[in-house]
Amino acid sequence: MTKIYVAGHRGMVGGAITRRLEARKEAGEALEIVTRTHAELNLTDQAAVRAFFESEKPDLVILAAAKVGGIHANNTYPAEFIYENLMIECNVIHQAYAAGVKRLLQLGSSCIYPKAVPQPMKEDALLTGTLEPTNEPYAIAKIAGIKLCESYNRQYGVDYRSVMPTNLYGPGDNFHPENSHVLPALIRRFHEAARDGVEEVIIWGSGKPRREFLHVDDMVEASLFVLDLPKDIYNANTEPMLSHINVGCGTDISIFELAEMVAEITGFKGRIATDPSKPDGTMRKLMDVRRLANMGWKASIDLQDGIAETYDWFLENHDDLRG
Template sequence: MKYYIAGHRGMVGSAITRRLQARKDAGEAIELVTRTSAELDLTDQIAVREFMSSQKPDVVILAAAKVGGIHANNTYPADFIYENLMIECNVIHQAFAAGVTQLLQLGSSCIYPRAVQQPMREDALLTGVLEPTNEPYAVAKIAGIKLCESYNRQYGVDYRSVMPTNLYGPGDNFHPENSHVLPALIRRFHEAARDGQEEVVIWGSGKPRREFLHVDDMAEASLHVLELPRDVYAAHTEPMLSHINVGSGSDVSIRELAEMVAKATGFLGQITQDATKPDGTMRKLMDVSRLGNMGWKASIGLDDGIRSTYAWFLEQDPAALRAK
């Protein structure tokens, strides 16, 4: 079986690649095909067409995307919608043109409306207004879902979509301005502990609740969904509602998260909230009952996941982390 993993250097793509490589090393007949962004520009239609037609993979895993936090989404909205739409259109269509019948594309929980009932169910898609700060990215990810559903309906291929909650783990982005909340906290508390600071200030009231999933769990869930027999997958989805939520099924407050990170990094000072900063959405939790009914649930607890992620962070070159 020949797998092409688009985005194999990203956090999720690299985790999926590690899983497949381990299976290959254990004796499974797996061939892995990867390309860096320098080797293959996924926004270039001709380049992607030539790659797909020459490689002819059996399975495509689309984990490539332009991603970032609120600051990046607000600053570069045109880049986010254009690049993600182009990547999805090129990879999905050219995979089909090359005869690929099995594809998995990864999305994001930001596809759901801003004022959505919690926990967020798959059928909440397109039922309300999106969060303005990341609407361009969300629109692109919704388009990816609909691309897969449309090719399934028209051509009978088996293209599936998984929508992860907030992910963290090895390969995460720890940039002080462009990272998500958990890696940002890890970096901030690490530097505070290292420099002997007595206080770390976190934005808002600390009351908003967020769900987190370790990237290794996400990799396992992705392959689980990808490899379900077609009739089993179809039994839990609908032709026009085929995406699957992937999450841990539980959430914590930002204050609780900060305390967990402080413990993992050895920070002994005070944690205070800056109430002048916005809280954002008060809760974002995925309904993962569909995935549970398909036979999968997360196995890495948040405490253990934070500790292992911090250990990975410490092993990295500080100069490289500053540049990411």
């Protein structure tokens, strides 16, 4: 029996991982899945996290808990983004080690890479330049998480791995009108515009930045694929001081093209305008996913199909969404 603690099981990714593990359990795998809500366990509280690990003693940890948000949220709450994410990572990773956990998977973000890094972004681009200012606090916290895993591996011989996904979307996403990421924000805005008969939707920035989007179910498959890899195979495809692995689909799309796709899916028939006074962020962010492909995994969910599925989920659940 393998006891797995999923930190952040109520988030989009953590929830999808938990559902997939539950399916494995129902299929006959000997798994015990442990979760805690924020009310039950505040991961920024060192003493509480220590007590949890001492009591539960999981065999394996999946760290999907994080404070996340789009450009507006990152710009508005930089102190919260760096503090909460640093505390979560430090507490979970250290207390996992202290409790004897030998295997851990941490989920990071593509924002760890410098703003002006060559595209597509390779794993070895980490710490080679200046970060994008709009999400620098969050990026620094996620870089610290990578280095925590690498340091504990080097010093203590544990097997703590990190996967760095591109922009994620899918059922369970955050559709808050101000604090969500670009794709769910567009889904909500175009849905409401189509519903209300609005003639024009204005999107932030120039519409020219290009982004890569990965469905959460693909992210789950990639995460469990990396987690299940034998240690010798994983290590053969990483480096001692560069142990994180990019996860993406390997293709990107401009924000304006994305808006057109969302407009079509939601039935919006009006005009799409841009607001260049708003920040664009990094002009292009595309992951180099050859390392993961060489290990035998690639994404399978088409973007348009994935957005349509996500919109269906939104239609079924949006009355319960805050904001």
